[in-house]
Structure formats: structure tokens, C-alpha cells
Amino acid sequence: MSDRMKIFLLLLPAMFIIVVLFFGGLAIGAMRSFNYMPVIGLTQPNFDAYISVFTDREFYLSFALTFHIAFTSTVISSVLAIGAALLLRRSFIGRGLVNFLFQINLTVPHLVGAIGMLYLFSQSGSFARLAAEFNLIASPADFPALVFDPYAIGIILQYVWKEIPFIGVIVLANMQSIGEDYESVARSLGASKWQTFRYVLLPLIFPGVLSASVMVFAFTFGAYEIPAILGANFPAALPVLAYRKYTDVDLAARPEAIAMAIVIALLSAVMIYFYVRYSRRRIRG
Amino acid sequence: MTHVSIKELTKVYPGAEAPALDRLSLEIPTGELTALLGPSGCGKTTTMKMIAGLLEPTSGDVMFDGRSVLRDKPENRGVVMVFQNYLLFPYMSVAENVGFGLKMRKIDPAEISRRVGEMLELVKLPHLGDRKPSALSGGQQQRVALARALIVQPNVLLLDEPLSNLDAHLRFEMRDLIRSLQQEMGITTIFVTHDQEEAVVLADRVALILDGQMKQYDRADVFYKRPVDEATARFFGGHNFIPGTSDGHSFECALGKLALPAGAVSGTGRLTFRPENVRIGSGQEQENLLTAQIADIIYLGTQTRLKLIVCDTEVEAVVNPNEIESYGVGDTLPVHLPRTTLWVI
Structure with missing residues (x-):
């Protein structure tokens, strides 16, 4: 058997999953979004679902909210993760324990974290009760709305809590593989600590930060369960809106839901493209 | 500056x-x-x-x-x-x-x-x-x-x-x-x-x-x-270290009594000389002339390294290949250790 054939056969299972299941599903979804469903007699494809999506004011509100959630979570997580990695790469007493604690919530599912967030930060949660107990507020209901709130603070808190160690672990590994010699060179050439970070370390770790933050952005932009549990009813995040339409009793809303899901994927890809381009130019000058 | x-x-x-x-x-x-x-x-x-x-x-x-x-x-x-x-x-x-x-x-x-x-x-x-x-x-x-x-x-x-x-x-x-x-x-x-x-x-x-x-x-x-000790001499490619006693003018060791340069220290120590300072003797030298048997010849291109046995003691020498063209392993030859090249550590 030739090497080419061997490679082809080895790749076949993975290619089957990607081509048949992913692209197959996408193709069927796309057909439905164009109102092409021969099974129920729809044989004339059209753009009605997309027109409906783009003329719905709620879609734009949801898009703005979802972008706010994804962008804010990604930026805060990335900045804090870089800071944490800078601290954790130093040697200090108890570093192993701190490192362990830093990474421990990687193993906690998002859903569990969201429920924890609900217990802690809702107006009937532990912090609200504690604040009322210590007379910081008159009653738990006076606690600031951090979940189900219009600014999605609870959702962002949950993502930041979960994504800091994710980005941090990648950045820390990146920093450790780079070592400190580049920074030593910069210092001896006259760079201050800040200049060394800005002009040397940051551009060096940038590919790692970029990959991790792109993953976080894509995930937070397209994730359903956290906005569903911690988000306000209106406006809802785009994936929540799409799911509501998909599960609508009116089957005619289904193409609109799928169109929305496809729009979410496309918007996510476009935003990631511009994010990568812009940040590469800013960081590497 | x-x-x-x-x-x-x-x-x-x-x-x-x-x-x-x-x-x-x-x-x-x-x-x-x-x-x-x-x-x-x-x-x-x-x-x-x-x-x-x-x-x-x-x-x-x-x-x-x-x-x-x-x-x-x-x-x-x-x-x-x-x-x-x-x-x-x-x-x-x-x-x-x-x-x-x-x-x-x-x-x-x-x-x-x-x-x-x-x-x-x-x-x-x-x-x-x-x-x-x-x-x-x-x-x-x-x-x-x-x-x-x-x-x-x-x-x-x-x-x-x-x-x-x-x-x-x-x-x-x-x-x-x-x-x-x-x-x-x-x-x-x-x-x-x-x-x-x-x-x-x-x-x-x-x-x-x-x-x-x-x-x-x-x-x-x-x-x-003038290396300060054996480790220093070895780091710089020194191979010959012969134990013995110096009276400041000569060194008594297994190779015999060898004349030392001015300023040599007295007492027990090791005589050292660089392999490239071992000369093939002409027989005319007045001092530090020894008879050596060739134990091994290693050709290095522009130089030849010799392992010599002098009075049952191994000595290393590096010479010009032309100088030993007529010699083979087992042959004996006169070797000269110029006094200015000797040093006691």
C-alpha cells in the first residue's frame, strides 16, 4: 500500500466526521434557512427567513448584547490571565498550591459554575443575604442586580471566572517555553520593565494569547447555556433567541432560527477575522 | 569608557x-x-x-x-x-x-x-x-x-x-x-x-x-x-606532569635531573612542559637531553602527536610530521626539553 493511501485511510474517520456530520448538518441547516424543506412541501428556496431576521429590532439588540458579553469577557479574561501568568511564572513559596488553585475551575462545567453564580450573586443569593445580615443593605432585594441584569454582569463574571485559567494556562506555558532571556536582552539594551513587557514579552506571547482569546470569543459569542441561566429575558443573547425560535410552537419560525444560527456563525467568523488583524497590527506594530 | x-x-x-x-x-x-x-x-x-x-x-x-x-x-x-x-x-x-x-x-x-x-x-x-x-x-x-x-x-x-x-x-x-x-x-x-x-x-x-x-x-x-596548577595546565592542553623535587635550579624526577629556568620554585612538585615544546634532539644539546622510545604515533595533519616512554614514564610530544618521517613505533630517538620551557607547579 502506498504512503498516500495509508495517509488517506488514516484520515478517513476524522474526515468522515467533519465532512458528513459537520458540513452535512450545515448544508441541511442552510437549506432549511432558505425555506427549502421538500419533506413538508417547501420546494421554492427564498430569503424570507434572513429578511425576517434582519428586519427584527430584537435581533440587533440581541446582537449588541451578545457582542458586549463576548468582547468584555474576552478582554477582561485575557488581561487578568496575562497578569496571573506573569505572577505564576515567578518562583515563590506555595507556588505549586497557588498554581493548583488557579487551574482547579478548569474542571468545573460551565453549567455548574453558572448555578454557583446564581447562588452567590442573585438578589436572593448568599452575598445578598450576608450584606443584609451585616446591615450593608436594608434587605436582600436591595442587592445590586448582578444576574438577570441588562448589562449581563453575571454572565460576564461567570465567563471571566471560567476563562482566566484557560487563557492563563496557555499563556503561562507560552511564557515558560520562551524563557526570560529575551527580556534580559531588552533590559540590558535600556528597556524599562514596562517597555520590556510592552515591546518584547507581549509580542512574543501574542500568538498564544490570540489563539486562546479567539477560542474564548468564539465560545462566548455562540454559547447558549450561561446566557439562558444567568441572562435577562429581554434582550436575550443571540443563541438564546435562536433557540427560542427553534423551539417555537410555530414550525414556520424554524427557518428563521436556523438563519439566525448561521448569521451568528458568520458574524463570529467576521469579527474574529477583524480582531486578529487589528490586534496583530497593534501588538506587533 | x-x-x-x-x-x-x-x-x-x-x-x-x-x-x-x-x-x-x-x-x-x-x-x-x-x-x-x-x-x-x-x-x-x-x-x-x-x-x-x-x-x-x-x-x-x-x-x-x-x-x-x-x-x-x-x-x-x-x-x-x-x-x-x-x-x-x-x-x-x-x-x-x-x-x-x-x-x-x-x-x-x-x-x-x-x-x-x-x-x-x-x-x-x-x-x-x-x-x-x-x-x-x-x-x-x-x-x-x-x-x-x-x-x-x-x-x-x-x-x-x-x-x-x-x-x-x-x-x-x-x-x-x-x-x-x-x-x-x-x-x-x-x-x-x-x-x-x-x-x-x-x-x-x-x-x-x-x-x-x-x-x-x-x-x-x-x-x-606558567600555569598556576595542574588543572589550569590541563585546561590549556597540558599533558606532561612528572612528580619530583626542585632545588630551584634543577628538578630531580623519574626522567633524571633536569635543569630549570631562573625563578623556578623549590620543594616537591610536578614538572610540566607542553607537548609542542618537546624537541627531537640533535645529540648536540648540553642539558636536558633524554632517550625516548616511541609507543604510539598519531598523525594530526599538520602535526604529529607522539606517545613516548622515557625512563618508564609516559611523555607526550607534538612534532612536525617531517621530523619523524624515518621513525616508527618501537624506535628510540633523542628528545630535548629546553630549560626555558619547563615549569614546576
Whole structure:
């Protein structure tokens, strides 16, 4: 058997999953979004679902909210993760324990974290009760709305809590593989600590930060369960809106839901493209 | 330009039992090129990093022109270090790398561009400013690293194994370039190396460091003629160490009674002489003429190494291949040890 054939056969299972299941599903979804469903007699494809999506004011509100959630979570997580990695790469007493604690919530599912967030930060949660107990507020209901709130603070808190160690672990590994010699060179050439970070370390770790933050952005932009549990009813995040339409009793809303899901994927890809381009130019000058 | 004084410099890394560097003291005169020579792990790079301010000494002091610089931040010391693996910033062009130090000093971009051009001319890479470091050869990267260091006109230049990653022909080229730039700019320069040949050809003075301690600090030729001990002599390629007793004029040992040069120490010790100083005797010599049997002949190209047995003692010699053309293993021949080449340690 030739090497080419061997490679082809080895790749076949993975290619089957990607081509048949992913692209197959996408193709069927796309057909439905164009109102092409021969099974129920729809044989004339059209753009009605997309027109409906783009003329719905709620879609734009949801898009703005979802972008706010994804962008804010990604930026805060990335900045804090870089800071944490800078601290954790130093040697200090108890570093192993701190490192362990830093990474421990990687193993906690998002859903569990969201429920924890609900217990802690809702107006009937532990912090609200504690604040009322210590007379910081008159009653738990006076606690600031951090979940189900219009600014999605609870959702962002949950993502930041979960994504800091994710980005941090990648950045820390990146920093450790780079070592400190580049920074030593910069210092001896006259760079201050800040200049060394800005002009040397940051551009060096940038590919790692970029990959991790792109993953976080894509995930937070397209994730359903956290906005569903911690988000306000209106406006809802785009994936929540799409799911509501998909599960609508009116089957005619289904193409609109799928169109929305496809729009979410496309918007996510476009935003990631511009994010990568812009940040590469800013960081590497 | 700067006179560098290193006083009892010691570094013990956390958790280490032995110091990486143990009370090293050195005086490096203004504008001189000094080599810190020693095997890997002997404390050379640790010394450099402490001079540059990149590492805190456990004790001791580093002084520039009589002033302690231990409290000065690395960026304020006027010391630039060029690392063994160049460490050019991979995302910057060659010109950006060279101009980095000036940019950090907030020099006007037009001035940076002018000085970068001059510096690239100086290191003979005038056309490569736009390239990325990954598109350069090892020798070109080394030149860029050197240009990046020299452009900030440091008081002290530190070079970590500057020639070790280069091919043989590039080593000669780079050695000459470093030497000429250093002399032209008069920068006090310290470089570390594990290669005694590199140290000898490049440095005004050599400091030999073994196991974290300085063994000898002298002009290069002294290491060959007057090593302080056997370890030093061995590091510089010495092979012959014959135990015996000296009365200051002659040395009584297994080879017989050999005449010593003036100034030789008295007492028990080891007689040492370099293999290349063992001469094939003509029979006319008045002193230190011995009869040797050839145990082995190793042809090295331009030289031939001989293992000789003299009075049941093994002696190594390196001679011109033409001199022993007519000899074979087992033959005997006269050998002469000129008194000026002998040394007692």
C-alpha cells in the first residue's frame, strides 16, 4: 500500500466526521434557512427567513448584547490571565498550591459554575443575604442586580471566572517555553520593565494569547447555556433567541432560527477575522 | 569608557549546596577585552548576568570606575549583553532590532534610522535592514546582535560565547570583526567562552574559572608558559606532569635531573612542559637531553602527536610530521626539553 493511501485511510474517520456530520448538518441547516424543506412541501428556496431576521429590532439588540458579553469577557479574561501568568511564572513559596488553585475551575462545567453564580450573586443569593445580615443593605432585594441584569454582569463574571485559567494556562506555558532571556536582552539594551513587557514579552506571547482569546470569543459569542441561566429575558443573547425560535410552537419560525444560527456563525467568523488583524497590527506594530 | 572591578563576587542559587560562583575578584582595565574562560556550568554566565544587573549577587560587589553599581537597574548600568543564541526579536526586522535600544531611549525616529544605517554598514550588512532575523544565517544574526548592542554605545559590552555557534570560517571573520570594533570603539569588553583557543586569540587577558573559583587571571601566553596548577595546565592542553623535587635550579624526577629556568620554585612538585615544546634532539644539546622510545604515533595533519616512554614514564610530544618521517613505533630517538620551557607547579 502506498504512503498516500495509508495517509488517506488514516484520515478517513476524522474526515468522515467533519465532512458528513459537520458540513452535512450545515448544508441541511442552510437549506432549511432558505425555506427549502421538500419533506413538508417547501420546494421554492427564498430569503424570507434572513429578511425576517434582519428586519427584527430584537435581533440587533440581541446582537449588541451578545457582542458586549463576548468582547468584555474576552478582554477582561485575557488581561487578568496575562497578569496571573506573569505572577505564576515567578518562583515563590506555595507556588505549586497557588498554581493548583488557579487551574482547579478548569474542571468545573460551565453549567455548574453558572448555578454557583446564581447562588452567590442573585438578589436572593448568599452575598445578598450576608450584606443584609451585616446591615450593608436594608434587605436582600436591595442587592445590586448582578444576574438577570441588562448589562449581563453575571454572565460576564461567570465567563471571566471560567476563562482566566484557560487563557492563563496557555499563556503561562507560552511564557515558560520562551524563557526570560529575551527580556534580559531588552533590559540590558535600556528597556524599562514596562517597555520590556510592552515591546518584547507581549509580542512574543501574542500568538498564544490570540489563539486562546479567539477560542474564548468564539465560545462566548455562540454559547447558549450561561446566557439562558444567568441572562435577562429581554434582550436575550443571540443563541438564546435562536433557540427560542427553534423551539417555537410555530414550525414556520424554524427557518428563521436556523438563519439566525448561521448569521451568528458568520458574524463570529467576521469579527474574529477583524480582531486578529487589528490586534496583530497593534501588538506587533 | 569604564574600569570594571569585581570584588569577592559570590552567587549561591536557592536550594544549591555549592556556590555557582565563589568570591570572584577581577580588575578589568578600561578598554580591555577580557575572557572569562571555563567549562560549562563553572559560573561564567552567572558572572556576566550579575555584572549586567540581571541577577542579584549573594555577596560581593561590582564597581564601575570605583562606584558600586549593584543598586543600579539593568537599564541604567550602561552594560549591554549579547547572548550566545543572539536572541534577535523574531517579530522585528533587522533594522528594528538594531534600533531597539534607541527606541527605548525615545530617540527621534529619523535619528534612529540614520544610526541604524551606520551601524549596519559597520557590521557589513547594509542591505539587510528590512529582513526578518529568521531569513539570516547564523553569522549574519550574530552581526545584527552585535550591532544592536553597539548602537547604544555601552560602557561595558558583555559577550556570551560569541563564536560558539558559528562555522570555522565564520569564527575567524567574526573574531576579527569583534576585535576591530572593540578596539575602534574602546569599549571595555568581557566575553565568556569554554574554548581556550577562542579566549587566547580574542582576549587581552584571560580569567580561568573552574568550579566557580578563579584559578588564574593573566595574559593568554602565561597560561601556556606558567600555569598556576595542574588543572589550569590541563585546561590549556597540558599533558606532561612528572612528580619530583626542585632545588630551584634543577628538578630531580623519574626522567633524571633536569635543569630549570631562573625563578623556578623549590620543594616537591610536578614538572610540566607542553607537548609542542618537546624537541627531537640533535645529540648536540648540553642539558636536558633524554632517550625516548616511541609507543604510539598519531598523525594530526599538520602535526604529529607522539606517545613516548622515557625512563618508564609516559611523555607526550607534538612534532612536525617531517621530523619523524624515518621513525616508527618501537624506535628510540633523542628528545630535548629546553630549560626555558619547563615549569614546576
